Amino acid sequence: SDHALEWSTGSSSRYYLLWIASLHSIEHDAAWAKQTEQRIRVDLPANTVRRWRLDTIRNSSAYRLARGHDEPRNAFAAYVDVKLKRASYDFVSVDGRARSACLRRVWHEQLVKPGGLLLLDNSVRPQYRKARQLFDESPNWTSVEFSSAGQGKDLDEVASILWCRL
Numbered sequence: 001s002d003h004a005l006e007w008s009t010g011s012s013s014r015y016y017l018l019w020i021a022s023l024h025s026i027e028h029d030a031a032w033a034k035q036t037e038q039r040i041r042v043d044l045p046a047n048t049v050r051r052w053r054l055d056t057i058r059n060s061s062a063y064r065l066a067r068g069h070d071e072p073r074n075a076f077a078a079y080v081d082v083k084l085k086r087a088s089y090d091f092v093s094v095d096g097r098a099r100s101a102c103l104r105r106v107w108h109e110q111l112v113k114p115g116g117l118l119l120l121d122n123s124v125r126p127q128y129r130k131a132r133q134l135f136d137e138s139p140n141w142t143s144v145e146f147s148s149a150g151q152g153k154d155l156d157e158v159a160s161i162l163w164c165r166l
Contacts (some may be wrong), residue, residue, distance in 0.1 A: 002020045002021055002091060003020065003022045003023075003024075003089050003090055004016050004020045004049045004089055004090065004091035004092070004093070005026075005036045005084065005085055005092045005093070005111065006025050006026070006093040007025060007026050007079070007093065007094050007096040007097070007099075007102045008025075008026070008033070008094075008095075008097075009023055009025045009026075009027040009032065009036040009079075011140065012095065013036060013052070013054075014036075014039065014043060014044065015032065015061040017044060017048050017051065018042065018048070020051075020055070020090070021083075022053060022060075023051065024053045024084065024086075024089075025053070025055070026079060026082050027055070027056050027057070028056075028058070028076065028079050028096065028097050029056075030058075033056040036054075037054055045079075049091065050096070051096050053114050057084055059075055059079070061079075068141075069127055069136075070100045070125075070128065071097045071099075072098070073098055073100075073101035075098070076097050076098035079097060080098050080101045080105055081105070087109075087111075088110060088113045088116070089111055089113065089116060089118045090112075090113055090114060090115075090117070091112075091117045091118075091119070092098060092106055092112050092116070092117070092119070093118075093119040093121070094106070094119065095119070095120075099131070100118065100128055100130065101129035101131075102135065103109060103120065103132070104131055104134070106118060107134045107135070111166065114166065115166075116164070116165050117162055117163065117164055117165075118162070118165070119161070119162050120132070120163075121160050122159065123145060123159055123160050123161035124159040139164055140165060141163050141164065141166065143161050143163045145160070145161045146148045146159070146161075146162070147160070147161060148154070
């Protein structure tokens with residue numbers, strides 16, 4: 001009966017669909033969304049795929065990504081502010097563009113139900129520090145950080161934080 005929301009699609013989408021009642025995925029890259037959808041339709045039974053809503057949202061304006069910078073909210077306003085199917089979710093994953101803006105939306109709209117989980121991928125990147133503080137400093141959230149370091153990747157590519165709303 002758990003319902004999930006994720007900003008960004010990929011192998012995680014397939015995994016989440018195995019464990020939750022419904023998944024709403026938001027993706028900015030149309031080609032990647034199409035590739036992910038094709039893989040999921042091949043790999044998973046039709047009744048599982050029917051529980052998935054995939055929204056592909058174009059950038060609101062052009063942007064140029066520089067390493068170490070979060071994408072500006074105004075470039076991804078439509079992506080961040082996409083109309084959601086539910087008022088709150090049991091699980092939310094932020095692993096896409098404009099992550100700080102997505103985190104702020106989760107915070108301000110209280111998109112995670114009490115007892116629910118929030119995942120931020122690549123959580124140690126300094127550009128997410130301010131948005132993370134909302135959750136890190138709140139007495140209503142607790143967290144655990146983890147990483148799968150190795151395989152020649154930097155820590156900022158593999159570290160994640162999982163918060164639980166109390």
